[in-house]
Amino acid sequence: MTTMQNMLKNPDANLVLALADDLLMLGHVQGDWTGLGPILEEDIASSSMAQDDLSHALVLYEHLGAHFGIDADVIAYERDIADYRCCDLVTLPDEFDWAVAFVRRWVISHWAAPVLDRLTKSDDQDLAERCLRLRAEQSLHLTYLDDWMHRLGSGPDEGRTRIQTALDTIAEHAGMVMEVPDRDLADIEAFCCGREELFNEWTTAMNVVLEHAGFTMTFPLPALDAFGGRRGTHAPHFHEQHAEMTEVRCADPGATW
Amino acid sequence: MSKIRQRDFTFAEELPPHADGVMHAYIVYTCRKDGTPHRYAGYLDAPDIDLAVEYACEHYGQDEACTGIWVHLVEHLHETPCAQEHIDPATGSDDGDSDSEPIWIVFTQKRRGDIHIETGALHAADAATALSKAVARHGESTVQVRVVLRDHIEATEPGQLIWRTHDQTYRLARGYSKSVRAKWDAVRKVEDVDEYTKEDIEHHF
Amino acid sequence: MSGAANPVMTIDPSEEDQDKLAEFESRIADGVLIEPGDWMPQAYRMGMLRMAEHHANSEIVGALPEGEWITRAPSLRRKLALTAKVQDEVGHGQMLYRVSQDLGKSREDMLRDLCTGKTKYHNCFNYPAPSWADIAMVQWLIDGAAIMNQKTLADGAYGPYVRTMHRINMEEAFHFKSGEDMVLTLMSGTKKQKAMTQEAFDRWWGPSVMFFGPHDKPNCENLPPMKWRMKTESNDSLRQRFVNRFAPAALDLGLVIHVCQKDEHGMVTSKTVDEQCRLDETTGNWGVTDPDWDEFFRVIRGNGPCNAHRVALRRFSYEQGAWVRRAIAGGATTLPPAA
Numbered sequence: 001m002t003t004m005q006n007m008l009k010n011p012d013a014n015l016v017l018a019l020a021d022d023l024l025m026l027g028h029v030q031g032d033w034t035g036l037g038p039i040l041e042e043d044i045a046s047s048s049m050a051q052d053d054l055s056h057a058l059v060l061y062e063h064l065g066a067h068f069g070i071d072a073d074v075i076a077y078e079r080d081i082a083d084y085r086c087c088d089l090v091t092l093p094d095e096f097d098w099a100v101a102f103v104r105r106w107v108i109s110h111w112a113a114p115v116l117d118r119l120t121k122s123d124d125q126d127l128a129e130r131c132l133r134l135r136a137e138q139s140l141h142l143t144y145l146d147d148w149m150h151r152l153g154s155g156p157d158e159g160r161t162r163i164q165t166a167l168d169t170i171a172e173h174a175g176m177v178m179e180v181p182d183r184d185l186a187d188i189e190a191f192c193c194g195r196e197e198l199f200n201e202w203t204t205a206m207n208v209v210l211e212h213a214g215f216t217m218t219f220p221l222p223a224l225d226a227f228g229g230r231r232g233t234h235a236p237h238f239h240e241q242h243a244e245m246t247e248v249r250c251a252d253p254g255a256t257w
Numbered sequence: 258m259s260k261i262r263q264r265d266f267t268f269a270e271e272l273p274p275h276a277d278g279v280m281h282a283y284i285v286y287t288c289r290k291d292g293t294p295h296r297y298a299g300y301l302d303a304p305d306i307d308l309a310v311e312y313a314c315e316h317y318g319q320d321e322a323c324t325g326i327w328v329h330l331v332e333h334l335h336e337t338p339c340a341q342e343h344i345d346p347a348t349g350s351d352d353g354d355s356d357s358e359p360i361w362i363v364f365t366q367k368r369r370g371d372i373h374i375e376t377g378a379l380h381a382a383d384a385a386t387a388l389s390k391a392v393a394r395h396g397e398s399t400v401q402v403r404v405v406l407r408d409h410i411e412a413t414e415p416g417q418l419i420w421r422t423h424d425q426t427y428r429l430a431r432g433y434s435k436s437v438r439a440k441w442d443a444v445r446k447v448e449d450v451d452e453y454t455k456e457d458i459e460h461h462f
Numbered sequence: 463m464s465g466a467a468n469p470v471m472t473i474d475p476s477e478e479d480q481d482k483l484a485e486f487e488s489r490i491a492d493g494v495l496i497e498p499g500d501w502m503p504q505a506y507r508m509g510m511l512r513m514a515e516h517h518a519n520s521e522i523v524g525a526l527p528e529g530e531w532i533t534r535a536p537s538l539r540r541k542l543a544l545t546a547k548v549q550d551e552v553g554h555g556q557m558l559y560r561v562s563q564d565l566g567k568s569r570e571d572m573l574r575d576l577c578t579g580k581t582k583y584h585n586c587f588n589y590p591a592p593s594w595a596d597i598a599m600v601q602w603l604i605d606g607a608a609i610m611n612q613k614t615l616a617d618g619a620y621g622p623y624v625r626t627m628h629r630i631n632m633e634e635a636f637h638f639k640s641g642e643d644m645v646l647t648l649m650s651g652t653k654k655q656k657a658m659t660q661e662a663f664d665r666w667w668g669p670s671v672m673f674f675g676p677h678d679k680p681n682c683e684n685l686p687p688m689k690w691r692m693k694t695e696s697n698d699s700l701r702q703r704f705v706n707r708f709a710p711a712a713l714d715l716g717l718v719i720h721v722c723q724k725d726e727h728g729m730v731t732s733k734t735v736d737e738q739c740r741l742d743e744t745t746g747n748w749g750v751t752d753p754d755w756d757e758f759f760r761v762i763r764g765n766g767p768c769n770a771h772r773v774a775l776r777r778f779s780y781e782q783g784a785w786v787r788r789a790i791a792g793g794a795t796t797l798p799p800a801a
């Protein structure tokens with residue numbers, strides 16, 4: 001068995017990969033907005049957060065890489081497509097609609113926070129310490145994004161309508177953020193026994209903000225058997241993003257970049 | 258490249274009208290290390306000071322290690338004219354502080370073209386008095402003195418995380434300098450590399 | 463990046479108050495910096511505004527060609543670096559628009575004039591970046607040229623612009639080092655990487671040599687842009703220093719310096735080795751074939767390979783973002799407490 005297969009067969013590693021892949025692809029799609037944002041200052045702030053997300057993915061890949069003996073970039077770029085554990089929401093096309101991009105990021109950031117909280121309690125000391133730092137930095141994003149949600153909520157109708165429409169679009173995909181990355185993981189406490197608790201914590205935190213801002217978003221917790229991106233059955237848009245992300249690196253396998 | 262960037266665009270003849278609403282200009286100062294003065298970093302535009310602070314953290318707070326940020330409206334600045342040579346401190350007057358008066362933060366500029374750096378604080382009843390006191394106390398060897406009412410300055414919380422804790426060397430020259438030098442040395446004569454690097458920027462984040 | 467003074471700038475100081483003008487010019491000659499509260503000729507104010515605006519536009523448009531490669535960067539570190547680099551361009555644009563705003567033009571007006579083609583940006587961003595190696599070349603050659611130029615601009619006379627230039631240059635140091643690192647890595651890599659790098663070099667060497675603008679007018683030292691220290695070194699002198707620095711470095715890297723013919727998309731159609739590109743032992747200067755200045759002016763007039771696309775993407779971004787600006791520009795006075 002290769003080192004990569006070792007990692008992919010490891011339930012704990014899959015939990016970390018689910019978060020790391022979400023952050024990688026979120027940083028990837030949000031980073032694409034750099035230079036194209038609606039306000040120069042917002043563009044800069046948004047790009048800083050995209051860089052954090054990419055950095056956080058790297059920090060997690062480095063943790064796994066050290067454990068399984070794989071280079072972080074190989075984990076990030078050179079897995080088979082079915083071995084990416086991200087949910088489909090992170091790469092949901094925004095079609096250059098800032099509202100969709102904003103809400104997509106806001107939902108994933110709210111998801112990352114309680115997941116990181118759980119990982120900080122991991123028995124793996126190295127992982128716990130890394131996640132503690134990541135959690136503090138993801139908190140900065142939450143503060144910023146929640147503030148924006150309030151601002152947009154107290155702004156003119158035009159913006160309110162666009163954000164609510166985006167929330168409705170995102171809600172269709174948001175439940176699958178809770179997809180278990182591996183059916184065999186059913187006995188992993190963080191994901192399954194605590195699955196409802198995690199779902200409640202995540203959605204409650206979002207609803208507090210939405211309520212203040214005058215928006216709504218509801219979606220149910222999908223069944224444990226529901227499968228999609230996290231178990232490797234990715235939506236077509238992930239395939240497109242993945243092809244784009246790996247285009248240069250895979251054009252010349254083995255080269256140093 | 259991403260599909261958006263590849264797209265063919267078609268537009269109406271006219272640009273849509275200007276956005277309504279007001280943006281204000283803010284001045285941003287950063288502090289590199291607790292206990293050291295705040296230094297002018299730059300400007301930004303924002304609708305209000307809270308968002309200005311958030312923007313400042315994500316821009317000027319990420320250039321180099323940063324432990325604190327101050328932001329205030331440009332209009333809240335009171336300054337002396339910029340002197341050609343140096344300010345004469347005797348043009349100010351200092352009749353002592355009264356704790357009952359509000360606090361003003363003093364910034365000074367050492368030479369024309371330099372940035373303004375936090376130099377002290379004082380009590381004064383109004384801007385004119387504050388500026389006059391600041392000139393008397395801090396004007397020596399400066400070309401310009403500025404004062405801002407402390408209550409007009411919005412600051413980040415003490416100990417607030419601004420500069421990130423994960424590896425930032427990817428965005429700093431020092432993250433590359435050594436390996437770049439080694440790679441040049443592998444393909445060029447040392448004296449040629451020395452000559453070539455003379456044009457490098459000396460001061461960098 | 464970038465920021466050569468608008469190459470077609472002409473300034474007429476005859477309308478000014480002659481006594482004040484004489485005093486202003488003598489202060490500049492003494493090396494005194496001008497701060498916003500000082501008297502300055504109207505032509506100087508307008509000239510500085512146009513220069514800072516052109517520079518800001520160049521940063522904002524300069525973010526576009528490199529931005530195309532953020533999603534395709536071949537490693538996480540390169541992806542992070544490129545994102546940060548493009549972000550820096552936006553930050554530079556923001557800071558430089560502020561310098562212009564203080565000289566009397568609103569940011570909104572500047573962004574709108576950029577979208578409608580009323581104002582220009584640096585010519586080099588009208589060329590395509592069709593491979594990853596182009597990103598390496600932009601960061602090595604174009605940022606290298608920009609740094610040489612901006613170091614002289616930081617030695618100019620207008621305080622706010624000088625301060626901004628110092629800060630920008632500190633960030634450019636990272637861009638340039640990152641570019642060198644990419645070029646050096648590619649040129650010590652596989653055959654495919656080396657070929658890709660040579661092709662990108664062929665595309666960017668010409669625009670780099672043209673970066674500093676056309677040949678100077680005779681007597682340029684005594685004309686306003688230099689006399690008023692809006693710029694402090696002539697185009698040709700900067701160009702010579704650039705060639706002296708980069709031509710031997712490129713050759714030592716294993717690159718070949720070509721004179722290239724390009725099609726309307728900016729792609730090389732034929733090339734010959736630049737025979738003039740060699741060291742003149744007597745002057746110590748490196749030679750270079752004079753670039754095609756017809757091309758330069760054709761591109762400036764809007765007919766370069768990417769002019770239409772760059773401006774259209776800027777406009778698209780501006781129009782798409784309008785509702786966000788409207789949504790938050792009112793100020794957030796009725797905010798509930800953050801959760």
